[in-house]
Amino acid sequence: MMRANFLLGSLISLASYGLGASPDTSSFSAADTIQRDIAIIGGGSSGTHAAIKFKDAGKTVVVIEPQAQLGGHVKTFTTSSGVRVNYGPSNFQNSTAVTDWFSRFNIPMVQYQQPGTGDKYADFSTGKELADGTLPHPDFGAYLQVLAKFPYLEDFAHLPNPIPDDLLLPFGQFVEKYKIQSVAYTLAQFATSNGNVFEQPALYILKVADIPYVQGIINGAVLAPASYDAQSVFQKAQDFLGSDALVSSTVSSATRSNSGVSLVVNTPKGKKLIKANKLLVTAPPKVDNLKPLGLDSRESGIFSKFQNKAFYTVLLNNTGLEEGFRYYNAKPDAGNTYNVPTLPVLQFIWATKDVDTYWAWYSCVNTLPDETVKANIIKDFKTLAPGSNPQIIAYSNAGPSGVGVSADEIKKGFYTDLFKLQGYKNTWYTGSAWISDHSAGLWKWVLGMY
Numbered sequence: 374m375m376r377a378n379f380l381l382g383s384l385i386s387l388a389s390y391g392l393g394a395s396p397d398t399s400s401f402s403a404a405d406t407i408q409r410d411i412a413i414i415g416g417g418s419s420g421t422h423a424a425i426k427f428k429d430a431g432k433t434v435v436v437i438e439p440q441a442q443l444g445g446h447v448k449t450f451t452t453s454s455g456v457r458v459n460y461g462p463s464n465f466q467n468s469t470a471v472t473d474w475f476s477r478f479n480i481p482m483v484q485y486q487q488p489g490t491g492d493k494y495a496d497f498s499t500g501k502e503l504a505d506g507t508l509p510h511p512d513f514g515a516y517l518q519v520l521a522k523f524p525y526l527e528d529f530a531h532l533p534n535p536i537p538d539d540l541l542l543p544f545g546q547f548v549e550k551y552k553i554q555s556v557a558y559t560l561a562q563f564a565t566s567n568g569n570v571f572e573q574p575a576l577y578i579l580k581v582a583d584i585p586y587v588q589g590i591i592n593g594a595v596l597a598p599a600s601y602d603a604q605s606v607f608q609k610a611q612d613f614l615g616s617d618a619l620v621s622s623t624v625s626s627a628t629r630s631n632s633g634v635s636l637v638v639n640t641p642k643g644k645k646l647i648k649a650n651k652l653l654v655t656a657p658p659k660v661d662n663l664k665p666l667g668l669d670s671r672e673s674g675i676f677s678k679f680q681n682k683a684f685y686t687v688l689l690n691n692t693g694l695e696e697g698f699r700y701y702n703a704k705p706d707a708g709n710t711y712n713v714p715t716l717p718v719l720q721f722i723w724a725t726k727d728v729d730t731y732w733a734w735y736s737c738v739n740t741l742p743d744e745t746v747k748a749n750i751i752k753d754f755k756t757l758a759p760g761s762n763p764q765i766i767a768y769s770n771a772g773p774s775g776v777g778v779s780a781d782e783i784k785k786g787f788y789t790d791l792f793k794l795q796g797y798k799n800t801w802y803t804g805s806a807w808i809s810d811h812s813a814g815l816w817k818w819v820l821g822m823y
């Protein structure tokens with residue numbers, strides 16, 4: 374239903390704006406006024422992809438992104454050896470949405486091989502490796518049979534109403550009920566940005582470890598750009614968008630109505646007024662973050678229910694770790710948490726394309742000061758490789774992560790209320806809180822929008 378609405382809406386001509394009163398819009402000269410079919414807030418994976426797709430479909434667009442480069446979580450760092458190393462999204466499910474997106478910019482794809490030659494499971498607080506057999510062999514076949522009962526998880530826009538009670542169980546109880554203990558540790562790694570995984574509504578953990586994701590992993594059927602540089606496609610998109618991408622820019626105020634939107638945007642070239650027929654919001658839908666949009670009580674009443682977790686992704690060198698290994702943090706005595714250590718925690722460390730560089734994933738329930746996160750990570754690296762002097766060479770606060778609501782709110786119909794906001798005041802939304810945790814799912818959803 375919502376897709377059809379957008380389909381119709383996006384074909385409507387730019388007949389009139391009917392902008393509401395906004396105190397400072399009259400002071401903008403023609404040169405400082407940007408008129409577009411669609412304004413997009415957030416130039417991450419969803420926003421950049423949507424901008425290109427709309428533009429290719431003949432629409433005029435403008436993207437507003439606070440960072441200097443497009444791509445959002447997609448981050449790639451050039452090491453001192455000149456190797457481009459990802460520390461954000463790095464591999465993509467083998468789907469038409471993915472292959473279309475990279476081929477749009479003539480970027481060849483290959484089957485993704487995770488860098489590294491072996492895995493070690495160790496308690497990072499002691500550096501002690503787990504005895505063989507401590508972790509069960511994951512039975513993904515059994516898990517996929519469970520997932521098949523909930524076929525809508527890869528696109529939250531298609532959630533049923535009501536949502537089955539089993540999906541509202543804390544994930545730990547879901548594991549027991551469906552007897553999927555063998556995959557519990559691995560799913561906690563997959564869902565690493567979701568706080569204490571076993572306490573979250575199962576809905577959110579299954580949304581991360583959904584059918585396309587799990588099948589991609591067990592069949593080795595995931596793709597990466599041949600260069601392994603995930604940022605490259607966003608750099609090309611940014612070049613293509615040119616002045617349609619307002620980077621290092623933020624919205625300071627907005628007026629939205631059923632006939633159009635106007636946004637006042639702070640850019641490096643001064644304040645601009647954007648008048649657009651429609652607005653697509655891809656930024657995380659937390660009230661604080663969307664405040665400049667002038668949320669009304671209906672919108673803020675819904676968005677204020679969202680909670681989030683914190684998550685950090687970091688590159689280090691000079692680590693003293695064994696070359697080519699991936700290290701997973703596991704606590705042999707973690708009782709009913711399936712060897713998953715308690716948060717905040719450095720969950721795992723991956724070897725990268727650069728033998729000297731390792732990629733660390735740090736997860737917490739609440740945001741921590743950057744210096745605390747860095748110190749905790751360094752401490753664990755030193756425990757794993759005594760006498761080493763690890764250095765952080767790239768750091769990203771990848772929060773707010775795991776944006777969701779309590780099981781009670783889900784039961785009361787939160788997602789029905791949320792999705793009714795699509796199109797309200799000519800404002801649409803996408804991103805991981807709305808649709809999927811995976812780029813493929815997000816890009817596929819946008820393809821259905823026009």
Ligand SMILES: Cc1cc2nc3c(=O)[nH]c(=O)nc-3n(C[C@H](O)[C@H](O)[C@H](O)COP(=O)(O)OP(=O)(O)OC[C@H]3O[C@@H](n4cnc5c(N)ncnc54)[C@H](O)[C@@H]3O)c2cc1C
Nearest residue numbers: 415417418419445446461462463464656771804805811812
């Ligand atoms: C470390 C890590 C690894 C991942 N690996 C993979 C992977 O391999 N494959 C995969 O498919 N997925 C992966 N993911 C999931 C990935 O995040 C999503 O697939 C996708 O990148 C989410 O895109 P998005 O556009 O919703 O969010 P983002 O990419 O986060 O984009 C949101 C954008 O909105 C901007 N923004 C925020 N607030 C505002 C505001 N107020 N106004 C304007 N702009 C704002 C941000 O700066 C950002 O650019 C990974 C995520 C992380 C964190």
